[in-house]
Amino acid sequence: MKIDEIKLDSLDTAGFIKSKSEEIASRVGTGKAVNALSGGVDSAAVTALAHRAIGDRLKTYFIDSGLMREGEPGWVVDIFARMGIPVELVDARSGFFGALKGLTDPEQKREAITQTFYKEVFGGIVKKSGATFLLHGTNFTDVEETVAGVKRQHNILEQLGIDTQASFGYKVIEPLVQLRKQGVRAVAKDLGLPADIYQRPPFPGPALAARVIGEVTPERVETVRKATSIVESRLKQSGAFQYLAILHNDRVTGMREGKRDFGQQIEIRCWESEDAVTAKPTPLSFDKLAGMAEEITKNVPGVVSVTYNVTAKPPSTIEAI
Ligand code: XMP
Numbered sequence: 001m002k003i004d005e006i007k008l009d010s011l012d013t014a015g016f017i018k019s020k021s022e023e024i025a026s027r028v029g030t031g032k033a034v035n036a037l038s039g040g041v042d043s044a045a046v047t048a049l050a051h052r053a054i055g056d057r058l059k060t061y062f063i064d065s066g067l068m069r070e071g072e073p074g075w076v077v078d079i080f081a082r083m084g085i086p087v088e089l090v091d092a093r094s095g096f097f098g099a100l101k102g103l104t105d106p107e108q109k110r111e112a113i114t115q116t117f118y119k120e121v122f123g124g125i126v127k128k129s130g131a132t133f134l135l136h137g138t139n140f141t142d143v144e145e146t147v148a149g150v151k152r153q154h155n156i157l158e159q160l161g162i163d164t165q166a167s168f169g170y171k172v173i174e175p176l177v178q179l180r181k182q183g184v185r186a187v188a189k190d191l192g193l194p195a196d197i198y199q200r201p202p203f204p205g206p207a208l209a210a211r212v213i214g215e216v217t218p219e220r221v222e223t224v225r226k227a228t229s230i231v232e233s234r235l236k237q238s239g240a241f242q243y244l245a246i247l248h249n250d251r252v253t254g255m256r257e258g259k260r261d262f263g264q265q266i267e268i269r270c271w272e273s274e275d276a277v278t279a280k281p282t283p284l285s286f287d288k289l290a291g292m293a294e295e296i297t298k299n300v301p302g303v304v305s306v307t308y309n310v311t312a313k314p315p316s317t318i319e320a321i
Pocket of ligand 1: 142145202203204205206242276313316317318319320
């Protein structure tokens with residue numbers, strides 16, 4: 001596998017958009033393509049790029065896995081509707097939670113999400129649509145980390161030698177694979193996407209499941225979703241690369257209304273990074289941290305402890321699984 005990286009300082013966004021649009025149009029030919037939009041900058045850029053290349057021969061789906069953040073599915077679909085790009089919302093929540101039931105191992109959880117996403121949900125969609133191509137927003141860092149064995153990104157298939165044609169019935173086109181995140185942001189901006197999208201902090205493919213240690217149940221996702229909303233709204237102006245909440249599996253003794261409460265723990269992470277390959281924790285003020293802890297313990301049922309991660313990547317990683 002050899003991919004030529006295009007560095008930010010040598011990226012000509014207009015030229016990139018033109019050549020990738022032509023490449024997509026020529027590979028898809030007179031056929032049809034599908035893609036899944038998560039609302040992250042990578043999949044948003046691919047959607048706008050491919051829509052420009054093949055218009056309504058691209059069919060875009062937002063898969064509601066039940067693992068997304070508060071209000072996210074509707075918010076994303078609306079943004080694209082305003083740009084004249086139709087996105088179909090697919091409710092796949094029971095399929096994902098069914099596949100995740102009883103799993104606690106991080107790689108098994110990622111594998112269950114990959115299989116549910118590509119085989120069950122997309123396999124079905126692609127078969128029905130008659131599309132033979134899937135467009136995907138894989139970027140250079142995703143490939144690098146997967147090949148290095150750091151973490152199995154759920155979107156890397158062909159790079160690992162998995163034949164998507166044989167396994168899932170379609171070919172994958174990855175137009176952003178030569179770019180790192182900053183390059184994707186520049187392309188997204190040039191494609192006319194709103195700042196709320198092209199400046200969005202990264203969010204992992206497995207969504208909130210990457211932030212639940214132990215079994216991923218609807219109730220546990222709801223806990224981390226509520227904590228995520230609080231952390232995101234309080235750190236939005238921090239200028240940090242990424243900020244998130246993690247739900248731990250261990251319980252700790254806390255106190256509520258004078259009684260012992262063997263409750264749950266949330267860990268906050270906030271990162272300074274250029275490209276997610278290495279990262280340092282942001283030195284947030286104690287007041288900021290204490291404010292988040294207070295709001296989380298008050299508003300997220302069952303949480304009695306909030307901690308802040310002060311470890312760099314490596315040896316930490318940005319997400320928890
Ligand atoms: P880690 O946790 O490996 O994350 O330090 C590095 C960056 O990648 C994001 N991430 C993912 N993105 N699919 C993605 O598209 C994935 O499976 C995935 N896992 C992690 C993470 O949010 C961070 O920005």
